[in-house]
Amino acid sequence: MDYSKVLSSTVKSIKPSGIRKFFDLLGDRKDVISLTVGEPDFQTPYHIREVGIESLERGRTYYTSNDGILELRQEICNYRNRRFGLTYNPKKEVIITVGGSEAIDLGVRALVEPGDEVIIPIPAFVCYGPIVELAHGVPVYIETKPEDEFKLTPEALKAAITPKTKLLILPFPNNPTGAVLTRDELKAIADVLRGTDIMVLADEIYGELTYGFKNTPFAAIDGMWERTITVSGFSKSYAMTGWRLGYLCAPQELVSQMHKIHQYAIMCAPTTSQLAAIEAVRNGDADIAMMRDEYDRRRKYILDGLRRIGIDCFEARGAFYVFPHIGGFGLTSEEFCQRLLDEKGVAIVPGTAFGDCGEGYARISYAYSVDHITEALEKMGEFVEELKK
Amino acid sequence: MSEENKFEFLQLLENDARLTADQLAVMLDKEVGDIKRQMKLYEQNGVILGYKTLIDWDKTDREYVTALIELKVAPQRDRGFDRVAEKIFNYPEVKSLYLMSGSFDLAVFIEGRTMKEVAYFVAQKLATIDSIVSTATHFVLRKYKDKGVVYGPAETDERGQL
Numbered sequence: 019m020d021y022s023k024v025l026s027s028t029v030k031s032i033k034p035s036g037i038r039k040f041f042d043l044l045g046d047r048k049d050v051i052s053l054t055v056g057e058p059d060f061q062t063p064y065h066i067r068e069v070g071i072e073s074l075e076r077g078r079t080y081y082t083s084n085d086g087i088l089e090l091r092q093e094i095c096n097y098r099n100r101r102f103g104l105t106y107n108p109k110k111e112v113i114i115t116v117g118g119s120e121a122i123d124l125g126v127r128a129l130v131e132p133g134d135e136v137i138i139p140i141p142a143f144v145c146y147g148p149i150v151e152l153a154h155g156v157p158v159y160i161e162t163k164p165e166d167e168f169k170l171t172p173e174a175l176k177a178a179i180t181p182k183t184k185l186l187i188l189p190f191p192n193n194p195t196g197a198v199l200t201r202d203e204l205k206a207i208a209d210v211l212r213g214t215d216i217m218v219l220a221d222e223i224y225g226e227l228t229y230g231f232k233n234t235p236f237a238a239i240d241g242m243w244e245r246t247i248t249v250s251g252f253s254k255s256y257a258m259t260g261w262r263l264g265y266l267c268a269p270q271e272l273v274s275q276m277h278k279i280h281q282y283a284i285m286c287a288p289t290t291s292q293l294a295a296i297e298a299v300r301n302g303d304a305d306i307a308m309m310r311d312e313y314d315r316r317r318k319y320i321l322d323g324l325r326r327i328g329i330d331c332f333e334a335r336g337a338f339y340v341f342p343h344i345g346g347f348g349l350t351s352e353e354f355c356q357r358l359l360d361e362k363g364v365a366i367v368p369g370t371a372f373g374d375c376g377e378g379y380a381r382i383s384y385a386y387s388v389d390h391i392t393e394a395l396e397k398m399g400e401f402v403e404e405l406k407k
Numbered sequence: 408m409s410e411e412n413k414f415e416f417l418q419l420l421e422n423d424a425r426l427t428a429d430q431l432a433v434m435l436d437k438e439v440g441d442i443k444r445q446m447k448l449y450e451q452n453g454v455i456l457g458y459k460t461l462i463d464w465d466k467t468d469r470e471y472v473t474a475l476i477e478l479k480v481a482p483q484r485d486r487g488f489d490r491v492a493e494k495i496f497n498y499p500e501v502k503s504l505y506l507m508s509g510s511f512d513l514a515v516f517i518e519g520r521t522m523k524e525v526a527y528f529v530a531q532k533l534a535t536i537d538s539i540v541s542t543a544t545h546f547v548l549r550k551y552k553d554k555g556v557v558y559g560p561a562e563t564d565e566r567g568q569l
C-alpha cells in the first residue's frame with residue numbers, strides 16, 4: 019500500500035520534535051551524565067500519591083464528568099483566588115485536561131481557523147507550532163533576543179501583528195530559556211493587545227517556579243481576563259508529570275466550546291490523577307515551596323558554575339532551565355552538544371531543538387542533584403578548556 | 408546571617424554533609440568567608456557535632472546485629488538519670504542513647520557482631536549497673552529507614568526511560 023497517498027498532507031508536513039531527535043542520539047547509553055530532562059527529579063509528595071493509591075483500593079475507577087471532578091475544579095478556583103486574586107466559576111470556566119498539553123491543543127483548536135495567524139515567541143516548548151498547523155493556522159514566530167533576556171518585547175509583538183492575527187501564545191516562565199515576564203512587562207504586552215480582538219493562550223505551567231519574585235498570571239493584568247486562556251497543571255509544580263493532569267481556565271463562552279472538543283476526543287482526564295490532585299491543590303502549597311527553594315539553590319549553583327568555567331549565561335529566573343551561550347567556540351549548538359556527549363559523556367539539549375533562533379545556545383536542566391550537576395560541570399569545564407586550545 | 412538563613416544552612420548540611428563552603432555560599436547568596444566562619448562557630452559551640460556517612464552494612468559482607476534495649480532505671484538523688492546515662496554512653500558498643508517518656512526510661516541502641524555478643528553485653532555490662540531495675544532487649548530484624556534515608560535498592564533516575 020502506498021501510505022503516502024492515504025496519510026493527511028498536514029500531518030505529513032509536520033516535523034517531529036527536535037528534542038526527541040536529541041534523546042534518540044542518547045539512545046540507551048547508561049554512562050551519560052544527563053542534564054536534559056524536562057521534568058522534576060522529585061517524586062510526587064507522598065500525601066498526594068497516597069490519595070491516588072487509596073482511591074484505587076476503594077475501587078474509584080470510573081469516568082468523571084467531562085470537565086473533571088467538580089471538587090477539583092472548585093479547589094483550583096480557590097487556589098487561583100488565594101494565590102493570585104483571580105476569579106473563575108468552577109462550573110463553567112475550568113476544564114481538567116490530560117496535562118497542560120491537551121489544554122494547549124484545546125485552546126488552539128477552539129480559536130484557530132484556516133489561515134489565522136498565531137504569534138509564537140521562540141525559543142519555546144516544541145508543541146505550539148505543530149498544533150497550530152494541525153488546525154490549519156499559520157504560526158508566526160517572534161525570535162526573542164539574548165539582549166532582552168529572551169523576553170517578548172511589546173515592540174516585537176506590535177511588529178508581528180497583522181489583520182490575520184488571531185492568537186498570541188505567551189509561554190512564560192519559559193521552557194527552554196528560563197525567561198520570565200514581570201508584571202510591568204506583562205502590562206506592556208497588554209497595552210499592545212488592548213483594543214484588538216487578539217486572544218492570548220498563557221502557558222503558565224511553570225507559574226509557581228519563579229525565583230526571587232512571584233509570577234503574575236497574564237489574566238490578572240487589567241482587561242486581559244476576558245481574552246486569556248490560562249493553561250496550567252500539576253506536572254511541574256507538584257512533580258506529577260506521569261499522572262498526566264493539567265487544566266485550563268477561561269471565560270465560559272470559550273470553555274463551552276473547548277468542552278466539546280475535550281468531550282469527544284478525551285472524555286475526561288484520568289480519575290485517579292484527579293482525585294490525587296484534589297489533595298495536591300488543597301494541601302500542597304508547602305511542597306511547592308520546598309521544591310521551589312531547592313530549585314532556586316541549584317539554579318544559583320549552576321549559573322555560578324557555568325560562569326566559572328567560562329560559559330556565559332543570563333540569569334534565568336523561572337522554570338528549571340538555564341540557557342547558556344555556547345556559541346563562542348566555533349561550533350554550532352548541535353556540534354557542541356554532540357561532541358560534549360561523545361568526548362565527555364555529558365548530555366545537554368542544543369538550543370536549536372526549540373527553534374532555529376536557539377543557535378548558539380543550549381538548554382540545561384537543573385532538575386538534578388547537586389552532586390550530579392557538579393560532576394557535569396566539571397566535565398563541561400574540561401571540554402571547554404580543550405576547545406580553547 | 409539571619410535566623411532563617413541559619414536554619415536553611417544547617418538543614419542543607421544535615422541533608423548533605425559534603426556540601427562545601429563554596430557551594431553553600433553560592434546557594435545561600437553569602438560570602439565564602441561568612442560560611443566558613445559560621446561553620447567554625449557551630450563546630451566550636453557544638454551545634455555541629457560531626458559529619459558522618461550513612462552506610463547500609465546489609466549490602467556488605469560485614470556481620471553485625473543491632474538491638475534496642477529498653478531500660479528501667481531508678482533515678483538517683485540530685486543527678487536523675489545523667490549518671491547512669493553517662494556510664495552507658497561511654498561504652499563504644501552503644502550507638503545511641505535516649506531518655507524516654509513512657510513505660511521505660513532509657514532507650515539504648517547497641518551494635519555487636521553477633522546476637523550472643525549483644526546478649527553478653529546486656530547481661531554483663533548493663534544489667535549489673537546498680538540503678539538499673541530491668542532490661543528488655545529487642546533485636547532489629549531489618550532497617551527500613553534511618554536519619555530520613557530509606558534503606559533499600561539504590562535509586563535510579565527513570566525519567567525519560569519508563
Ligand SMILES: Cc1ncc(COP(=O)(O)O)c(C=O)c1O
Nearest residue numbers: 117118119143193223251253264
Ligand atoms: C512550557 C510547557 N508547557 C506545557 C508542557 C506540557 O506539560 P504537561 O502536559 O505534562 O502538563 C510542558 C512540558 O514540558 C512545557 O514545558
